[in-house]
Amino acid sequence: MNEAEERVVPKLIDFGAFAEYRRMTNVDKIGRRALANNAFDGILTMIGVLMGSYIGGIQEARIVLSTGLATCMAMGISGAWGSWFAESAERKQDMRELGQAMLRDMGQSKHARASRFAVVVVSLIDGLAPLVAGLVAISPFLFASVWPNILYTYVASLIMSFFALFGLGAFLARVARESIIRSGLRMILAGLVCVGLSFLLNTKG
Secondary structure, X not given: OOHHHHHHHHHHOOHHHHHHHHHHHOHHXXXXXXXXXXXXXXXXXXXXXXXXXXXXXXXOHHHHHHHHHHHHHHHHHHHHHHHHHHHHHHHHHHHHHHHHHHOOOOOOOHHXXXXXXXXXXXXXXXXXXXXXXXXXXXXXXXXXXXXXXHHHHHHHHHHHHHHHHHHHHHHHHHHHOOOHHHHHHHHHHHHHHHHHHHHHHHHHO
């Protein structure tokens, strides 16, 4: 590595500055909120896919899996893309207001670098949270061939979804310093409501 490269690498990968950027932008709090909201959306969306497939009489695991994977990818792209543009717009507005208040261009300041860091982090969380959560919920369909009947796969996916919801509730309980059991059960209740409404809509139809 030549001298020019040695000067560039530390500048591009300045891990030591990340902690300061996190503090400056309050990205931890924003990231936790984005993680919880988007993971919750991902799990409930997969429960909807599962219930729609089951009620629709789909017996081929391949169809359920491909539908679920396509939905997961769509949620991930939507989350990351939407967050990037929304967060970028808000952060740029903040930089403009700060620049006007300080009577100088803030484009290359530490605040601007911290702002760009926050945009990347929040966008990644917004994209990965529903994608990963959805994949967890649909994962039993990857092993559908080991079950004697596809009904077992549907049940296993719902159980995985409820476990994921409970885990998300436990995570939020740790943040809020509340009861893990109570918070987890509240999350599971949302999943049960989705299942119940799915059956109710089918009955009404």
